[in-house]
Amino acid sequence: MxxxxxxxxxxxxxxxxxxxxxxxxxxxxxxxxxxxxxxxxxxxxxxxxxxxxxxxxxxxxxxxxxxxxxxxxxxxxxxxxxxxxxxxxxxxxxxxxxxxxxxxxxxxxxxxxxxxxxxxxxxxGTSRIMLLVGGDSPFGSLGEMFDFARANPGKLHYGTLGDGGFEHLKMAQITTAAGVVATPVPYKTGTDAIKDLIGGSVDCYMAPAIFAKMYIPPKRVKALAIFDPQRWSDFPEVPTLREAGIEVDPLRxxxxxxxxxxxxxxxxxxxxxxxxxxxxxxxxxxxxxxxxxxxxxxxxxxxxxxxxxxxxxxxxxxxxxxxx
CATH class of the missing domain: 3.40.190.150 (Bordetella uptake gene, domain 1)
Structure with missing residues (x-):
């Protein structure tokens, strides 16, 4: 107050x-x-x-x-x-x-x-956003990840930067559009979230593109989707959210x-x-x-x-x- x-x-x-x-x-x-x-x-x-x-x-x-x-x-x-x-x-x-x-x-x-x-x-300036999973994650696509979440309500964990933060809000929108129940895990910094993502303590993290550039080449993380309206030439194999079947507006x-x-x-x-x-x-x-x-x-x-x-x-x- x-x-x-x-x-x-x-x-x-x-x-x-x-x-x-x-x-x-x-x-x-x-x-x-x-x-x-x-x-x-x-x-x-x-x-x-x-x-x-x-x-x-x-x-x-x-x-x-x-x-x-x-x-x-x-x-x-x-x-x-x-x-x-x-x-x-x-x-x-x-x-x-x-x-x-x-x-x-x-x-x-x-x-x-x-x-x-x-x-x-x-x-x-703007920054692209990507949905990342750990390099050893069993999920090879957004569809696979959400199939798991549908079969195991609440057991899919996604990183956020605090309760009610930008990432928490967008992921709530995405999981609702996918028809799944997932659990947010708050972190103080993106670096902390990425560390746990790589270590397997959290299943996915909505991250700025700099983390993709740092950790995709050494295969420490994988990208399942990009939040842009079009694919990115740096990672052309990564689909947009809408291409992956999630009807939410693009975001940077x-x-x-x-x-x-x-x-x-x-x-x-x-x-x-x-x-x-x-x-x-x-x-x-x-x-x-x-x-x-x-x-x-x-x-x-x-x-x-x-x-x-x-x-x-x-x-x-x-x-x-x-x-x-």
Missing amino acids: QSTWITRRAMLRMAAATAASISLPAMAQLGGGKKPLRVIVGSAAGGAADVIVRAMGPGIAAELKVPVVVDNRPGGQSVISLEALAAQPADGNTLLYIHSGYVATEVTQRLFDLDKSTIPLTRV YWGGYVARVGMPPEIVQRLSSMLGRVARLPEVRERFEGTGQEVDVEDDPEKFRSQIQGDKAWIIDAYRLIRT
Whole structure:
């Protein structure tokens, strides 16, 4: 309850400060003054989000002609990072990097409202998702795995990153579509989940593509399906979920930048376009690939907002499944 109260208080501060934050001096200052651009990251230094933001930092600094400061604010189920954004003026000098997990947390924990507190700017990257099993798993296809689950209700175990997280919600949707009952096993990190998958302690795990690239070649894991609408040229033998008979919408992990609500439209457009240009730089693209993501730019703020709302819609439906 305390976190909810703090977030509401922060939103009231935002509303009170909005009029002052949209002044012409603020617009002139963006890129023209000496105030650094601050980018808040809701995870610790060294994680994928942090690597991406730091990779884009030099390009952003060159575009705006100001230093870029990365401010890591992990913890608090993303509330800490959102409150750090809310405490700053809506002048374009402070941004927040969010990812698909923020939407799941918004729906399941109800600690914040992204639509009321932020303005989407630019999605900069996405990551393919694959359903993996251990290299020694008896399952050679999604059909075989779900046949086992139908014959043994509750005995198929899948890894998740916490109760009610992005993976838990999507797997609930998939198992419901397949007509099976399976048991989620929560992990703190994807690395922990993969370790148990390889060791045979968990049957399958919905994982970002970087794990497939790391562990399929040495045959430590196998991929049963990809969550994209088409097959992937890197692993052309792996079918899509729909090809495997599971009628759910395709899905990717994504990451992008938002600003505090109340920012003037002129600054929104300028920042959105600039972030898209920087993400497409060759040196940035290379760093993205090192985290398992691809540069996948959506620099129309309204289209980015629509994607966030689309994720929210399926997550609300999936959350009902795990709570019934």
